[in-house]
Amino acid sequence: MPGPVIAAAYEAQYERHPPASRTTHVVLREAVTGVMERAGLGPEDIDGLGVSSFSLHPDHVVDLAWKLGLTVRWMMQDPLGGASGVNMLQHAIRAVEAGDARCIVLVAGDALDRDALTGLNDNYNISTRDHLAPLQHGGPNALFAMLTTRHSRATGLQERDYAQIPLAQRRWAGTNPRAVYRSLMNIDDYLAGRMVSTPLRQFDCVPVVAGADALIVSTADRCDKGVRVTAIAAAHNIDDQGGDGLVTGLRSVRESFWGSAGFDPADVDIIGVYDDYPVMVLLQMDDLGLVPDGDLERFLHVDLAKRHRAVNTSGGQLSAGQAGAAGGMHLLVEAVEQLQGRRGAGQIPAARRAVVAGYGMVLYRFGSCANVVALEACRG
Template sequence: MTAYITGVGYSEYTRRPDADLTTSSILAQAGAEAIAEAGLTPGDIDGFGVASFTLRPDHAIDQAWRMGLSVKWLMDDANGGASAGSMLQHAVHAIDAGTARNILLVAGDLMAGDAFRSLVAEYNSATAHHLTPLPMSGPNALFAMLTQRQMEECGLRSEDYGRIAIAQREWAGLNPRAVYQEPLTMEQYLTAPVVADPLRRFDCVPPVSGGEAIVVSANPDGRAAVRVLSTRSSFNYDDQEGSGTATGVAEIATECWAEADIEPRDVGIVSVYDDYPAMVVAQLIDLGFVEKNHSVSDFISDRIASRSLPVNTSGGQLSAGQAGAAGGMHGLAETATQLLGRAGARQVEARYGVVTGYGMVLYRYGACATTTILEAVR
């Protein structure tokens, strides 16, 4: 692969957006910052991709026009937490084919008022027809059942999930963009209101408004950049017939490691999609970070809680917030920022990073997954 991430941009995450904020302005702000960081101008961008739930009725072409972009490659992706990885995969192919040289990928949403309630009630026909009438608002109950299964399979307790949430909050305390930065204690975690047993308040992502963007280029032109070593996607991994405790990452991880020619032990930063702590565990297992026959609880204590393995160094969505479809871009933007050496107080030493995307709850859990392996080029 010959594609590089040359710029990262952000639009501020907020729980209470200003009245004049729009989805279009969120995407434009993040995109403009990414273009500037890449050392480019809008005229240099010849490819554009968008992931958003609330941009409608507009599409990628409308947003490109509003941002003054004239491009040769265009993409809309509505696959939620897997959207950024999926767009990146297509962008890399476009660059390899010579279709474009500098592709801007943006993701974001305005989650204000009824936007979030409408999204979770009518996410797709399966949700609208089978879950909302129960009533079952959002995916919390589904992932509560998945968490129960994982607890039984892996011998985990609530405290184990609490250690993940607390560790990510510690990272968030170093991230000025995180919505929740104050320390979280185990007592606070365990005594928080139960949302859907065994999920408590701090197990569930807070919806926010905001966005992120990256520029994917054919050549870094001598600037600091992040090389895309491998990126793959998996859709309908088990046709919704499995337990959900293994994701589509399990299907593509081995191919990604082989293509990148590295192993999990070589990685210095990990960003896994964290709509719930159970999904952090599931994807780390699928990626091969937890060795077979090794205690998952011990892994959480020894590697995640200690932060010796940097996992979700932005604070993840659990502390930074979930900005709709930007949730899929969140980990990719953070890992690229880290590998570019621009993470400030939370900066880690890493040459390689791995990012996963996960999402689009079809009937019981996510049907889409992506895995991307990146390398710092300085």
């Protein structure tokens, strides 16, 4: 049986303030329909479904399959937030390799209003519900503000250094018609943003949007322009929430990951790293060995500012938006579209190799899940 590939990717339009009629089920359907059309497939071709969503409840993956008119023999429901995209992809690739399914749709998305978002943040898990919410801790903004302060003290980076990440990603967002924030932004605009949780300003925090993202994983014979997965690695709960948060699970898998990827960090054309906050971009890039010599200041002011490295070319979540659980799929969709030559004005010429990292699931103080995938375009 031919090996698995990612056959197609699709993102349902992100909206900052959607109408009430654009529910979670609606955006998930939009993404599934869109990715099937892009792949030239119909419901009868799909025999697997994976979903990640914070607001699908009380429905489950089988309810979604029924409402989409799909009859499947492989299913999964993933709760891992920013790590969900790579995690579902890992399971889907293995399912196709094993012959459990031949054509799997993976979809992630949410439509969360303010009340739903507050409820999610306060009830993310038992630790949050019982120990953080009663303190009115301010949700993840406050937790990652403290992490940013700790990182600043360890590295010497200052506000204008961290600002290079949202500034660079806003420049990329200008090429992405699906990004919710596309207007040009300079350092003065950034500094004028309101303080959310010191030292995090408005543009350091992801804007919540409604939307969904989808991939199709299939056997290679169903796709003439597929994207191949060359390596996947994951490490979860590496510090038992007892560390300082400045090292992710990616550090522990870096050597084995690059040993399997088939190419080196210098060969990567497209980089996607989960960007709920700027500090997390730096931590993941450094943990993966994607910052030459570990020189973060040079990386920020030269590699990013002058586009020597193509990082989060959709604008990332900081400018494109975070559609709940779709945040774990958004950068995968961008990478696949780049490798398939579908990114229009934002296309990186002759892009052939990509690396996408996921990070998520704050158990108490820090994210506990980290994973990474290497992708390569199937071209002659």
